[in-house]
Amino acid sequence: MVRKGQFLYLLLRYRRKDAQEWTKYEVQNENVFAKETAHFVNCILKKEKPIVDGLDGLRAQEVIDAAYKSCRENCRVEVKKAEI
Numbered sequence: 001m002v003r004k005g006q007f008l009y010l011l012l013r014y015r016r017k018d019a020q021e022w023t024k025y026e027v028q029n030e031n032v033f034a035k036e037t038a039h040f041v042n043c044i045l046k047k048e049k050p051i052v053d054g055l056d057g058l059r060a061q062e063v064i065d066a067a068y069k070s071c072r073e074n075c076r077v078e079v080k081k082a083e084i
Contacts, residue, residue: 055084
């Protein structure tokens with residue numbers, strides 16, 4: 001964790017096998033559930049366009065299902081886009 005002013009950041013880093021330097025990411029610690037809920041309410045009451053729509057949710061579920069299948073069967077699983 002890294003503090004910058006009043007904000008607390010989670011510091012993530014990784015290094016590829018073929019790289020000399022670490023790639024670093026700072027993720028701000030915030031109440032994302034509250035932000036998500038507020039956005040959902042605004043989509044309903046103020047007719048805002050959702051940041052993530054149903055198709056995005058379907059795609060995410062396809063990846064999750066493939067990950068579970070891969071673990072269960074110990075094999076690679078191709079993720080195909082759903083036909084909409």
